[in-house]
Amino acid sequence: MVAVRAIEVRAFGGPEVLELVETPRPEPGPGEVLVRVRAAGVNPADWKVRAGIVDRLGPPPLRLGLDLSGEVEGTGEEVYGLWLSKWGAYAEYVAVAREALAPKPVNLDHAQAAALPTAVLTAWQALVNVAKVEAGQRVLIHAAAGGVGHFAVQIAKARGAYVLGTARAENHEFLRELGADELIDYTATDFADVVRGVDVAYDLIGGEYGRRTLATLKPEGVLLDAVGDDAEGDPRHHRFYVSPSGPDLVSVNELVEAGRLSVHVERTFPLEQAALAHELSETGRVRGKIVLTP
Incomplete structure (x- = not known):
């Protein structure tokens, strides 16, 4: 048996339940490859599963981590991807379906690549595959400076849209650098009072933001809701x-490698400090993404 390090959840609770363990290296099944994890992305969904708020992976024991970047064992191919599994990427090795992976963008390091998959696919699949955003449309993005939001701004802009975003004033310069055309400081101004004529709105906050956002839409507009x-x-x-979608990530790679989509990593933590990473994630004040590095 080859032992590897991993972070496991053996009971739902606060960040303190994240436990560093030694566990057998996984064996890939049919259609899977073994990936040596060089970096694992941290998403809000992780701490919600850990706390028992979201019943996505079933009961403990389980391992968190949707996003990974690393090398395929045996070939050395550098890959990244999103993989939904009870035994996720907070580990030194993970078995992943080959179809969920794509070549790592050549201009990103592993930490940057691991920050991409869940967040960028959440933006790409909604704006491109569902809403089919096109040039000249007005696109409103809530929580524009967050993990999904800062990718959504860039994707909509790359497709020729006029991009509006809601974010704290301290994040406006950051978002302008990513291409946002118009920004609303939600702490000072109610977006529902000042925004109209929106073709596509993307709600990354949820709750009562839904009906208020409907007021900004054109009669034929679309409200994308990623959180409820x-x-x-x-x-x-x-x-x-x-x-998960390797083919969609290949499409994303074209933007990344052309310099039209960048990733902002707020902070990296070593694997054994996963609890600190979760504490930061739970503040809801992260610009871009958090990454663990085994």
């Missing part, structure tokens, strides 16, 4: 769930 809001039932409301 109060607009359900309106024909313009579309609840969205991300899916």
Whole structure:
């Protein structure tokens, strides 16, 4: 048996339940490859599963981590991807479906690549595959400076849209550098009072933001909802769930390698400090992404 280090959850609770353990190296099944993890992304979904708020992976014991970047064992191929599994990427090795992986962008290091998959696919699949954003449209993005939001701004801009975003004033310069055209400081101004004529809105906050966002839309507009809001039932409301997709990541690579989509890593933590990474994630004040480095 080859032992590897991993972070496991053996009971739901606070960050303190994240336990560093030694565990047998996984054996890939049919259609899977073994990946040596060089970096694992941290997403809000991780701490929600850890706390028992989201029942996504079943009961403990389990291992968190949707995003990874690393090398395929035996070939050395550098890959990255999103993989939904009860035995996730907070580990030195993980078995992953080959179809969920894509070549790592050549101009990114592993930490940057691991920050991409869940967040960038949540932006890409909603804006490109579902809403089919096109040039000249007005696109409103809530929580524009966050992990998904800062990718959504860049993707909409790359498709020729006029991009509006809600974010704290301290993040406005950052978002302008990413291409945002118009920004609303939600702590000072109610976006529902000042924004109109929106073709596509992307709600990354949820709750009562839904119906208030409907007021900004054109009659034929689309409200994409990634977190659950109060607009359900309106024909313009579309609840969205991300899916693993190597082919979609290959499309993302074209933007990344052309310099049209960048990733902001707020902070990296070593694997054994996963609890500190979760504490930071739970503040909801992260610009871009957090990454663990085994």
